[in-house]
Amino acid sequence: MQHQRRGPRARPRQRFTPVPWPRNPVRWLSLDYFYFHFTNWPNPKGRNGCYLCYQVKRTQKGLSLDVGTGVFENETQQAFLAQNLSREEKYHVTWFMSWSPCFQCARQVVAFLRDHKYVQLSIFAARLYYSRSPQYQQGLRSLQGAGAQVAIMTPADFAYCWDIFVDDPLQPFRYWKGIYINSCSLSKSLEDILRAN
Template sequence: MAEKQEEPSNTQNGEADNAEEGEEKKKKKVKREDLPPFEIVTGERLPAIFFKFQFRNVEYSSGRNKTFLCYVLETQGKESATSRGYLEDEHAAAHAEMAFFSSILPRCEPGLRYQVTWYVSSSPCVACADRIAETLRRSSSLRLSILVGRLFMWEEPEVRAALQRLRAAGCKLRIMKPQDFEYVWQHFVEPEEGEEAKAFVPWEDIQENFNYYEEKLAEILQ
C-alpha cells in the first residue's frame, strides 16, 4: 500500500503565496523605478496622422493632450549651420518646450549665436513660458521665435500674463499662418506611404481659425 503524500498545510500554502506575491511586487517596483518618469520622443520627421490631428488649429482642442514642437536651429558665425528636428510630449510632466532646453540647447557651443524657430501645436503653459523667458534673459546669444497653431487656455489671466512676460523677454510670438503649416508639412512630416510627393492640403477652416487666434493674441499682447 502506497503511502499517502502529505498535502501542504493551508499555512504553508499561504506563506508560499505571500512570498511569491511579495517577490512579484518587488519585481514590479524595480521595473517601475528603472523606467524614466517621463519620456520625450524626438526625431527628424513626425507621422502625417499626428500632424493632421495635433497641429490642426481648431478652437476647441479636445483630445489633443500632446505638444509637438518642430524646431529649426541656426548657428550664426564663421561656419553657419542649420539643424532641424521635433520633440513630442504628453501633458503629464516635462513638456516639449522644457525638453528642448534640457536636451537640444546644451549641445550648442558657448560663444556662438543662435537663431531658433519653433513651430508648436499650441502655445506654452505658464511654467514653460516663464522658463523660456528666464532662459532668454540669461542668454544674450539666443534669439527665439515661436509660431503656434493654437493658443493654450488663452482666456486664463495667468496664461495671458505669462505670454506677455514671454514677449517682454524678447521672444517673437505669433500664430501659424496657412503657409507655416505647409512649411511644417514639407520639412517635418514623414511622407505618407506610397505618396512621397503629396502636397499639403489645407483643412477647410484653416484661414478662419488663423484669423481667430491672431485676433486673440493681438488682444493679449497689446
C-alpha cells in the same frame, strides 16, 4: 518669415505611431499625427498633448547655418537643452507648436532666455492654450518681454512644417476647412493678449 522647401528624401518612407515615443525628440511626425494635433480649430477635442517642432540655426556674419531639427512631445526647455549650444556662437531657434506655451513653460523659457542672451527664439503656435486665463496670458506676455517672437501659425507655416517635419514627402499638404479664418481669428486674439497691460 521666409521658408525654404525641403527636397525629397532618399530613404524609404517609414510610418510610426509616436505614442509611446521611442525617444524624445524624434525626427519626423506621421501625417496623421500632424493633421490631428496641428489643425488650428480653436477648441478641438482630444488634443491633450503639445507637439513642438523645432529648428536651430547658427547665425554668423549674416549667414544662417542649420544646426538641428526635431519633434518633441510635451517638452519646452528640452528643445533648448537637447542642443549643445556654444556660448561663443549666436543662435536662432524656431518652434512650431500645436498649443501655445502654458504659463509654467513660459516661466522656464523666460529664465533660459535671460541666462542665454546668445539665443533668439521665435514661437509659432497652431492654437492658444487657455487663452482666457490671466495667468496664461501673462505667460505669453512674459515671453514677448524676454525677447521671444510669439505668433500664430499661418497657412504657409503649416505647409512649411509639413515639408520639414512630416514623414511623407510624396503627399502634398492639404489645407483644411477654416485654416485661413482660424489663423486670422487666433492671431487677433493673440495680438489683444500681447497688447494688454
